[in-house]
Amino acid sequence: MIDDESFKDLPYEEKIKIMNGMTDKQLQESLEQVKFMCKDFCGKCPSYQGTGETNLAFCSLGKSSLIKEKKGCLCKQCPISKMMSLRWEFYCTEGNAMELAIAEKK
Template sequence: MRYTSMANEENFRNATFEEKYRMFMGADIRPSDVKRNAEQAASMCLCVKCPSYAGTDETGLVFCTIGKSTKIQENKGYLCPSCAISRTMSLRWDAYCIKGDAASLSDLAGK
């Protein structure tokens, strides 16, 4: 996603997760953008270094996006709050590997 002005960057920086989600998942998003965004998220992901991930034979990443793990069952601590994805996307939850993806935990879920 390209920003044409500092105002747009400032708006993005101050936006909630729900607002950012709508920006990234809007109707006009191209499949190539979805793929690029997923690759970028995977490169920033800390899941593989997480205490809850270690020793579980899990191979998935970016649980904040894909949702719960089928292999991670025990809370051994989380790195979610220190992850660049959390900061970039204004995520306010943790333990996505056990609780589910950010969209399902957010106001987008219609709770």
């Protein structure tokens, strides 16, 4: 297994390869941690507020069906972006990181 310091320096695509080796339980626990951290970012984002949206973790789960207008983005400030080496923004309207990584290659 890779140590935390080495993991931190890997690009997003390499981190996903490592995560693919996780058990379902580990993945679920990881997602719960992401959602907990997202409350302070997704939940306070100008694009999120006032839309009626209650979901979080768009970088992992995909875009919102309720958020239609880009009013600002806190994604780059989110610790998940730093931890996972995410390089995109507006996951709530554009899609999850995996979708954006694939679209980048096309």
